[in-house]
Amino acid sequence: MILQVDDILRRNSLSVTESRKKILNLFLTVQGALAHGDIERKAGEKFDRVTVYRTLQTFVEKGIIHTIPTTDNSVRYALCKDNCTEGHHHDNHIHFICIKCGSTLCLEDILAPEILLPKGFTLSEIEVVVKGICRDCNSKK
Amino acid sequence: MILQVDDILRRNSLSVTESRKKILNLFLTVQGALAHGDIERKAGEKFDRVTVYRTLQTFVEKGIIHTIPTTDNSVRYALCKDNCTEGHHHDNHIHFICIKCGSTLCLEDILAPEILLPKGFTLSEIEVVVKGICRDCNSKK
């Protein structure tokens, strides 16, 4: 598991440091997306807030993680699939936010639909966020 | 124009006050969506930050405006169409963010597509944000 973390970092030509390993490992073990706060808390009180910010920023730049938009000013982060390359990554799957438990999931198998824009508009990226109740919450009721 | 503002406020059983009129008027005159910062600046230095926050919150609750998710921690607000009712409003159109000029638009004519979720998931709302280059920026180049 830790080997995998080292590998990912090296493949992206990043120095292998404690904080990067710890935070990346979080993403690998946790199911779903993480908000900044989650990471600060779970990654341990060991790291400075600034380090968490910078590490996340680095990961996003390298295409290791991607951001998920929300309507409540709380950007969340999730692992990208392996085929994401630096800068240009293929984030065409949709995201699901459970309105009960609040968890955010990447539905990797469901691709964003085609959208036909009005004349004069050029398309570059489509983000789809679906809200509803997740499988876990539905089965628990 | 000001009559329209008064009307909207009364229809939503809100007291007609200076700040509400001014901020609502902003939304009526400006094309596209506004970020909180825009509102604070354009609505005039006359209003307290807290008032802007509370006014926006009230408008969202009443269904006069709705929020648009972004990936950069900057929620934007846009006017709802008239048929939005309190609490439950029909925000099934898609949103467009121009990566050149940064403006955010509601594409009212384009509805969010159907999404088929995996088994066990229940759908409640779909948010679609399309990024690209808007008509204005395309024609100016």
Next chain:
DNA sequence: TATTGCCCCGCAACTAAGTTGCAAAATATA
């Protein structure tokens, strides 16, 4: 239009979120 009650605004003080510069420590490289 005067009065009364209620709602809204602005102020102050606070918490949370995010950024920047710099020196010290850790990492990579040879």
Next chain:
DNA sequence: TATATTTTGCAACTTAGTTGCGGGGCAATA
């Protein structure tokens, strides 16, 4: 192992957002 480069942590700061409360504006009624 020694050196150059990156990364970290600290401090200080800016921006964003929240809460409580007293004074003032708004609406409703007569």
